[in-house]
Amino acid sequence: MTITFNKESFRGDYSYHNSATAIRRFPFPFDRDEYMYSVNMEPHKGGRPGSVFEARFDVDEHYVAEMEDRAITLSRDPMRCQSLPHMTLAGWDVLELIMTSKAQDYPDLFELHRDGNRWRWVNRPLGIDDTFTFLDETTLPYGPMEYITRQTQGDFAVLDQREGNLWMDAGMVTSQADWSLDFDIGMNFFEWHAPVPRAAEMGIFQRALKFLLNIQQDTPARRLNWTMTVNPRLDTSPETYPEWGPEKRSLTPENLGQKQYLRVELQSFWRLPRSNGLLFPIRCYLISLQDLVTVPKWGRRFHRVIRDLPEDLATYKGFIVNRPMIVDYLSRFDDGAPTSPGIWPD
């Protein structure tokens, strides 16, 4: 598989763009014409060839640019990557899982050579060739979790399992949908989800937690989640809200198709063998509405979902002020024809 990596930015001139292939493989998250919370978990064991579900950690045309954007965010605010002292072993688990997966899934891009605890890691797209001692932090330029997640797309929450709960005790979070690792670190599953409306009363979190606590080494799971973002911006953190907040009010009927993005998270869940922790990667995919509607089924369905979404969910997902304009735009791509079940383009 050959990937040509885009030269693009996620801030400033926002030159981010999707190729025709990237549009076609976009993980459109709606399998019907309406949306409500659900636990919607499925096994993360591959998927359609070419889809974002195929590899364990998907690498796409945005890889290099995303890693550059992460480095910028970290240089401005190092607290976007934190690990409480008891989470170092889990960090090695993360490094091992990602390195072995990527080296197997993308042998032309990544190589891992292991001689006992002496490891050599080659990352061709980023020009890295490092040799280090597994489980010895002093042999890496960063802690193990930070080292490997500076080279892997998506945010990462590393969860400690104890007291029948999951605790967000480490993470690399630079492309989040408006939540702060620095504030939420150390919280349990119910605490960090506290701001999500409705789901608690629906018992969603109780069920989800039971499911997650039982994830085993050989049964990783995944789900899709979504929100909306104006401009293809990865760093929509609460910390920098004053920078990107005004952009939310910059939409006009003329620029909406180009500036309004659907933001989809491919969340996956992995048992970490050495620490018994859980890795929770949150991989973000962005698509402009004008690209999205090039798939007719998606244009029709997305119009119906956004039009009918309950008020509080539209508020939580941060697009309530822009909803009328978005619905107006999307309605032009909905002829009322029925849509086929499932998420895939027809």
Next chain:
Amino acid sequence: MTSAHSIASSPRYAPLEPRACSAALMIADDAGMAAIDALIGQNPELGRKATILRIGATAPPDTLPAALDGALSQARMGLQVWLAGSQGLIARAQALLLAAGLPKGAIQSEHRGTAARRMQCVHCKTLAEGVTTDPYTCPGCGRALFVRDHFSARLGAFQGVCIDAETPGDIPEPQELRL
């Protein structure tokens, strides 16, 4: 208006209850002393073995870390802690106790007194003690911050977020926080 107890991360303040313990530590401010008195009234034996740290006019809040260090230096598992008073006192004391390794299950708290909150600005990370209005002005960066119910026990603070980020200058009239 915002009030605590509304979401899962908000602190829960149950009335203090006696609990079996090998040693007892009670920390209260002036308003909280009534809750401590009520606790000891229920179980005078507990009062006899308790160390009481009273934080107030004569022992201002910045003496809390040193006072706690002293109280914990010889402590063993079996210690139970009761906190009573303002949200800020409870939050700070609890954060210090957790940082010292005491499990959360050994700490009870009861809110007494004002609705003032301890807040952290999510933008500049400045902690503000005794915040009584929503929005409030961050003493660090000067932004007008919306008072969220989202609470971090580790920081001992609620989260403050810029209220006019999308519409700079459009700041609603501050309202008194209520219980």
Next chain:
Amino acid sequence: MIQLRLTDKTPLSPRITRFRFQHPDGAPLPVFSGGAHVMVEMQDGDILRRNAYSLISDPQDGSGYEIAVQREDQGRGGSRFMHEQAQPGMLMRLGQPVNLFGLNLTARKHLLIAGGVGITPFLGQIPELDRLGADYELRYCVRSRDEVAVDLPGAQLHVSDEGSRMDLDGVLGAQPIGTHLYVCGSARMIAAVLDRATALGWPPDALHSEEFLAPAPGEPFDVHCARSHKTLTVGAHQSMLEALEAAGIDAPWLCRGGACGQCETDVLACDGQIDHRDHWLHDDERNRKIMPCVSRFRGQLLTIDR
């Protein structure tokens, strides 16, 4: 499940024997975390037994898995099978390591209390604690010296018939703030240690215990599986989960000991009394759910969503 070869069987004490399993091709096995167990499948005549055993080998060592099995002559037969019929060279099926008794790595100190064969989960944790440089105290309590299965230089051995019983209050009272307590042994011992710790003011979040429940026998009973349209009789020495499996009805499971929650099943109708024996369901769930791995039923008919 993975098929492994039993490569070594070594008696550790008159009643406890160590078993080592390796991959038939010599391939490395998944590493795990201290305190994890594996499910061992035993084809005992026409009965398929599945018992959970703590892994006692070094969690970072993927060259093989080791367990220690105490012979229980009054048990359902799993330990007798291992002692009498399992022989080196045999191929057996084992599940993935699962940890329901992990170390709390936020602890400032770990106090480990083992009773008899309850030492097994700690044997996987000790190398981990040593590697982390963590502060720990291991108390190994046995009735008589011939029960001792392993010689542990770092442990304090208490032999009750030699008069060196553990001073539980003394041990519990001497622990620094931030100590977590782990206890594994008989149900009676676990209850005694946890009760005493609670009475001395230890909070529940610092207390950890592991007790694998063997599904205790009981009276036979009938269960109706609404989704499969089948009515089964659960035999006296069979668990409901085993009866479901024997009838070809799939139910998920991990620990088969009432602890992991995986086999939780909705109760649709209940004309009688459910005998809940698990450590999983909350009190407010007990009128509408059942854990078929250990729990039983007395009465006319139980209808479940399977």
